[in-house]
Amino acid sequence: MTPAQARRLAVEASHALAAAGQGDxxxxxxxxRDPDGRGIWIKAPGWGLEEVRDDRLQLVSYEAxxxxxxxxPHKECHIHLEVLxxxxxxHCSVHTHAESAIAFAALDVPLLPLSHxxxxFGGEDVPRFRETGGLVSTPELGEKLATALxxxxxxxxxxxxxxxxxxxxAAAVMHAVLLDxxxxxxxxxxxxxxxxxxSDAAEARAKRAQCWPGSQLEAGYRYLVRKAASTLAAGGSSSRPA
Ligand SMILES: [Zn+2]
Structure with a gap:
């Protein structure tokens, strides 16, 4: 991968998340991840996911x-720096304020394999980061989040x-979308x-392998990228509906 390809993916992944309704x-x-090891490609603060363009990206070093x-950079760039x-x-990380994930987390009950x-998670509960409900704005909190993940x-x-x-x-975006x-x-x-x-644990494990191999994640992601492109072409916003 070249840095130019990494930049393109950073734009595309942002648009796909917006198309999935994860914009806030x-x-x-x-x-x-920058393929030359310099840090991460991420949008600059102040832009919505659907507004990300190549000239609205930053290359942020591992020292932020x-x-x-x-x-x-975004105050919460430490999430990505430390996870990666x-x-x-x-090679890619996602952080969003997806509404259903927040509402579900408030119940503090195990996530069940009710659906594909x-x-x-193959019948396991989803991990939770409990260190803080505030911003992950330091390397130390980023490290703890990476450990929780x-x-x-x-x-x-x-x-x-x-x-x-x-x-x-594709995998990082789809993991966020599927969790929500x-x-x-x-x-x-x-x-x-x-x-x-x-599903019981055995069926959940089998379904994880059956439903979510890399090819399926890629197919779902490509759909979201196309959906984002058609929304943008129509001049609309694909962030969270009112
Ligand atoms: Zn946040």
Whole structure:
């Protein structure tokens, strides 16, 4: 991968997250590891996910200094810097304030494999970062978040949002999208009654392999990228509906 390709992915991943409804005005971001080892490509503060363009990106060093681009970095750039530093196999990370993830995290109950999306965790509960519900604005908090995430595809950040990572931009974005969808489905089921019809651990593991190989994550991601492109071409916003 070249730096130009990493920049393109940082734009594309941001648009895909917006198309999935994970925008929260100008907050939340996707970051792509710089292939030359200089840091991460991430949007500059002040732009919504659907507004990200190549000239609105920054290259932020692992010391949180802007090497290319204008202004200061996002206060929460430490999320991505530390997640990608701690997980060399990951090339992209996502942090959003996805609404269903926040609402579900407030219940503090296990995430169940009620659906294909819920099987992403293979029958295990989703990890949670409990150190703070405030901004992850220091390297120390970023490190603790990276530890909480571990090797999982995504983690809840109660009172705040979610974090996700992947070996590709497609995987990282889809991990965030699938977690939020799984949370939304469980919230709906729970609102209607006691959710009892879910996969056991063996079925959940099998479904994770069946439903969410890299090719499926890529296919879902490409759909979101196309959806974002058509929305942008129509002059609309694809961030969270009112
Ligand atoms: Zn945040």
């Amino acid at each position: 005005m100008v907050w939340g971001h996707a970051a792509v 200094e802007v090497l290319i681009g204008d202004g200061t 530093r701690a997980h060399p196999q990951a 999306e819920g099987a992403l 571990g090797e999982a595809p995504a983690a809840l950040m109660p009172k705040h949002g979610l974090v996700a990572a992947g070996s590709t931009a 969808s799984a949370c939304a489905i469980q919230l709906r089921a729970r609102a209607a009654g006691q959710a009892v019809g879910h």
